[in-house]
Amino acid sequence: MLELNSICKQHETRGEPLVVLTDISMNVERGESVSIMGPSGSGKSTLLNIVGTLDTPTSGDFVIDGDSPLKMSNNELARFRNRQIGFVFQDHHLLPQLSAIENVVLPSLASSETSGAIERANELLDRVGLADRKDHLPAELSGGERQRVAIARALIHRPKLLLADEPTGNLDRKSADAVSDLLFELQQADSCTLLMVTHSPTLAGRCGRGFEISDGRLLSVANRVNE
Ligand SMILES: Nc1ncnc2c1ncn2[C@@H]1O[C@H](COP(=O)(O)OP(=O)(O)OP(=O)(O)O)[C@@H](O)[C@H]1O
């Protein structure tokens, strides 16, 4: 499903180039859930943004379900990202002037596949327990509720790949547990592939496989679920 081959990333700075990722290779099967941990600044978000086609590697390449995003034109890439990839960020990134349901439907406005989007958005909001909050603006929702809307939005197109960057980082323990339960439940229901960056060992432990980024490299860590 996902194949990364020797991904390197360095940022140009005024001084020496800053090497963030030196040689990242990994294979992830369809439906797998994978956690990525590592200290602040180790390159976790950088890696997720590269896989999510929001950033490009300095060298190396990768394949998502047989497609090579690095070979696509900007238009192809925008369509591909919109259709195949769902993002959940630490901050929900909801548009403040749109209601919960409008935020969930939004990605489908950018694609030609609008039919059924409102139905699917309604169904997803029901599934994330927000049936009676659909018309609330983000400011009228709690942090955990906003994050649940963001999960629904990420799944509107049944993406093959779900990328989550500290999805529960801003939540209290109880909301974090509820949001992560939901994330895994929906990931399994849609059998999409989940790549999750987290600082929480508990959350990482719920993923099928675990990795850590250290000195720009990806280290496999024990699968805590089966320990
Ligand atoms: N555009 C940029 N130019 C220069 N350096 C950058 C740029 N973007 C990120 N960096 C640096 O790259 C490194 C990796 O950043 P990244 O955001 O991937 O870290 P992270 O592992 O996600 O950290 P955190 O856990 O704090 O979110 C950091 O040291 C950061 O300062």
Ligand SMILES: [Mg+2]
């Ligand atoms: Mg980060």
